[in-house]
Amino acid sequence: MQEEQEILQEDNSEELYERKAFHVDKGQEPMRIDKWVQMHMENATRNKIQKGIEDGFLTVNGKIVKSNYKVKPGDDILLLSLEHPDESDVKPEPVPLNIVYEDDAVMVLNKNANMVVHPGVGNYTGTLLNGIAYHLLQQNPTLDEESLPRYGLVHRIDKNTTGLLVVAKTAEAAANLAKQFFNHTVSRKYVALVWGNVEEEEGRIEAHIGRHQRFRKMFEAYPEGDHGKHAITHYKVLERFNYVTLVECVLETGRTHQIRVHMKHIGHTLFNDFEYGGDKILKGTIYTKYKQFVDNCFELCPRCALHARTLGFKHPVTGKEIFFESALPDDMNKVIDKWRNYSKPKEM
Template sequence: MHEANDHLPEEASEELYERKTFSVDKGQEPFRIDKWVQMHIEGATRNKVQRGIEAGFLTVNGKVVKSNYKVKPGDEIVMMSLINPDHTELKAENIPLNIVYEDDAVMVLNKPANMVVHPGVGNFSGTLLNGVAYHLQQQNPQIDEEALPRFGLVHRIDKNTTGLIVLAKTADAAAHLAKQFFNHTVQRKYVALVWGDVQEEAGTIEAHIARHRQYRKMFDAYPDGETGKHAITHYKVLERFNYVTLVECVLETGRTHQIRVHMKHIGHTLFNDWEYGGDKILKGTIYTKYKQFVDNCFALCPRCALHARTLGFIHPVTQKEMFFESPLPDDMAQVIEKWRNYMLHRKENG
């Protein structure tokens, strides 16, 4: 039996499911698949495996099977499983949610700034997922993490990134969405304000991403491709403000901090991204007035200027393409307007 993991641990991905691939050995006797998987995945219980098989998280030779399927030599088994699931019990909390769309299978939310997506070290309550758990339990008091792992969370965005996130309301829908994220068929467009005048009108950044060698909370780009995970970002210029540029970024892969790391890699750190050095003046003049102007911008948008504006995916039940767009949040919109006015003022006085 050979196993291949197609993902690094949780820390390197925005997607929350990994794909485990198994090849059944030549000498394998016919054996029920639920028992076989339980034996080959550490910590898997028969009940969890059966639920996963029923929900479509497992395929054999590309096809969904039932729990009583007998494995045969040469079978290719693919299992989607949560990456490093956090075993802390999730408390349901009555937290207001900005629900953009909801039906029986999925919900799309608009996440505000300064909100963590799911519980973890140092953030066990007040997260988006605590609010989602409460919301779903109001609709179905029986629902729990056993029935719907992580309450349907299949991807995440950073604490200080605003914008769209999709959650599943059934295990079937979670399996369907997890596969779309893994296969990079989900459309995701972000708007970012970055330091510097981006030279090209459009371009593609291709550089592996992994933990920073010195600072463990940060990530870094490794262009030689030896270290980390493959990552591709496409960008295009939306508006130029001489010292900063408004860009649209399209993710082809979903690595943690991908846009922030990739834009810094090409010399355009995100505006007010304190973790990556964007909270200092990186371009512009030495005049006190300019410093005051930038400080005012930082105060207006006290976070990394990044917004998940559009999200497109195939609906797990209807198979129709769903597409959502979220307007720029006030903090980013106000800063962009300030830069527009600054440019007008410079031209008038130029």
């Protein structure tokens, strides 16, 4: 049995699930898949595996099967799990949620700036996930993380990034959405203000992303692929303001800080991204008035200028393509208008 395991956790991916892939060797005798998986996974109970199969988290050769399916040589088994080995219990709290859409299977949220998505070191309460747990428990008091791991959160965006997130409300919907993220069929477009004049009207950035070798809270691009995870970002210019550029970014993969790291990699750090040096004047003049202008822009948008504007996916129950769009938040609109006016030709 050959096994490939790729853990997609918060330290290297926006997608919050585990992926375990198995290939069944020649000579394997017919065996129920729930029993076979239990034999090849540590600390996995038969009941938990059966529930995962029932909810659709396991596929064989790309197809959903039942627990009584008999494995055979050559089978490719893929198991997606929303478990997180380091995760602590989520405490439900009445955190305000900006709900864009909700039905019995999914909920789409528009996240504000300065809101952490899920609990972690230093942020165990007041996160978006605390609020999601509270909201779902009002609708279904019997719900818990055993029946819906991580209360249906299948992906995340950074604390200072605004915009759209989808949450599953059932285990079946979570399995379906996790597969869509895994297969890169979820449509996500971001708008970012970056330093410098982006020369090409559009482009493709392909470079692995992994932890920075010295600064562990940061990530870095590794174009030779010698470290980190494979990552691809597509971008196109929306508007130019001489010293900064407004761009649209489309994610083909979903690594942590992907847009921020990839744009810095090609020489266009996101505006006011303090972790990656964007909170300093990287392009422009040496005049005092320009420095004052930029400082005013930083005050108007006191965060990394990045917004998850669109989100599209197949509804996990109906199979219908659904699409959502979120208007740019006030802080980004204000700073864009300020740059737009600044870059206009001055009348003689």
